[in-house]
Amino acid sequence: MADAYTSLASTTLSSTAGSITFSSIPGTYTDLLLVFRGTCHSSSMDVCYQVNGDTGGNYGSTFILNYGTSSSSGRETSATQGGIATFNDGAVGIGQLHFMNYSNTTTYKTALSPLFGDTSYKTWSGSVTTWRSTAAITSIALINLQSRLFSVGSTMTLYGIKAA
Amino acid sequence: MTPILGTIASQISGHLATTSYQSIATTTLSATTAYIEFASIPATFRNLQIRGIAQGSGGGAVLATFNSDTSSNYSNHSLYGDGGAIGAQGSASTSNINICRNGGISTTANTFSGFVIDILDYTNTNKYKTTRALNGQDLNGSGKFNLESGNWRNTAAINTIRLTHNGSGFTQYTSFALYGIVGA
Numbered sequence: 091m092a093d094a095y096t097s098l099a100s101t102t103l104s105s106t107a108g109s110i111t112f113s114s115i116p117g118t119y120t121d122l123l124l125v126f127r128g129t130c131h132s133s134s135m136d137v138c139y140q141v142n143g144d145t146g147g148n149y150g151s152t153f154i155l156n157y158g159t160s161s162s163s164g165r166e167t168s169a170t171q172g173g174i175a176t177f178n179d180g181a182v183g184i185g186q187l188h189f190m191n192y193s194n195t196t197t198y199k200t201a202l203s204p205l206f207g208d209t210s211y212k213t214w215s216g217s218v219t220t221w222r223s224t225a226a227i228t229s230i231a232l233i234n235l236q237s238r239l240f241s242v243g244s245t246m247t248l249y250g251i252k253a254a
Numbered sequence: 255m256t257p258i259l260g261t262i263a264s265q266i267s268g269h270l271a272t273t274s275y276q277s278i279a280t281t282t283l284s285a286t287t288a289y290i291e292f293a294s295i296p297a298t299f300r301n302l303q304i305r306g307i308a309q310g311s312g313g314g315a316v317l318a319t320f321n322s323d324t325s326s327n328y329s330n331h332s333l334y335g336d337g338g339a340i341g342a343q344g345s346a347s348t349s350n351i352n353i354c355r356n357g358g359i360s361t362t363a364n365t366f367s368g369f370v371i372d373i374l375d376y377t378n379t380n381k382y383k384t385t386r387a388l389n390g391q392d393l394n395g396s397g398k399f400n401l402e403s404g405n406w407r408n409t410a411a412i413n414t415i416r417l418t419h420n421g422s423g424f425t426q427y428t429s430f431a432l433y434g435i436v437g438a
Contacts, residue, residue: 092273093273150392150397151392152398163336167395188305188370190306190307191307194427197365197427200368202388204388216399254279
């Protein structure tokens with residue numbers, strides 16, 4: 091029986107970058123899982139994602155946040171990106187992002203982010219984002235709202251998960 | 255994910271798992287259906303994971319039962335956010351595990367909730383069974399994000415999992431896939 095979990099691509103930054111993109115994603119899997127570990131080069135930044143180069147207001151997110159002593163829930167509506175988390179200056183951000191049924195052309199695309207955290211400032215967040223498009227996802231870009239830079243050594247790995 | 259084999263293959267008797275994460279079964283609905291069931295689950299894995307998308311007619315919640323047990327042998331806790339407030343909730347001695355708190359399943363056209371459900375050590379006959387679930391939906395102005403833990407107070411190995419929508423049923427295109435995760 092074939093392994094249902096396949097590493098599709100992995101990137102480790104050798105120089106700072108404002109975004110990290112996986113393109114030409116094959117449509118032969120059921121779900122995608124993106125695993126990220128990285129830091130912000132200067133100051134803090136809000137890490138987000140866009141798919142298929144779509145910069146229109148087609149994303150909506152519902153999220154929960156914890157800053158160690160306080161918790162809250164928020165929402166972004168008709169946003170130009172899917173929300174993930176805030177990474178603080180000098181802290182290591184880690185996380186996962188699940189793209190569910192990313193290649194079907196019938197439904198909008200739902201992404202779950204259960205574990206984006208910040209190891210130094212003890213922040214944690216979870217989110218669900220809907221990209222309001224029925225197109226199959228063929229590219230994913232990890233970006234940030236402040237146009238800051240991901241540090242050297244930041245890594246991002248994309249896995250494909252294939253159902254029978 | 256690279257498979258890890260800690261024993262020389264020729265020394266293993268019985269079932270040989272050559273991969274670490276295997277697809278067991280998938281159900282995709284072509285019409286509205288009250289529940290989805292995975293039966294005759296092989297006992298050859300360490301953990302199980304269910305991944306999927308779902309839409310429910312009439313709102314409601316998604317509930318899990320194991321081995322057809324509908325007695326009050328379950329409990330669960332949840333942490334959730336609805337975009338305006340964050341909350342927590344627990345239920346004891348229930349007849350199922352709440353996988354998706356009320357409001358966590360979409361009823362809106364084209365929009366489906368996402369699910370990642372882990373069922374840990376499901377064949378161990380020495381302890382009760384523990385689950386964790388990640389779920390959410392966003393409707394561009396409303397929605398919910400849920401983290402759920404559950405417990406089935408039974409030491410039996412799990413061989414059947416039923417996911418029930420307690421509204422008017424899962425709608426077309428709802429799809430759940432069951433995977434087995436091999437232990438070292």
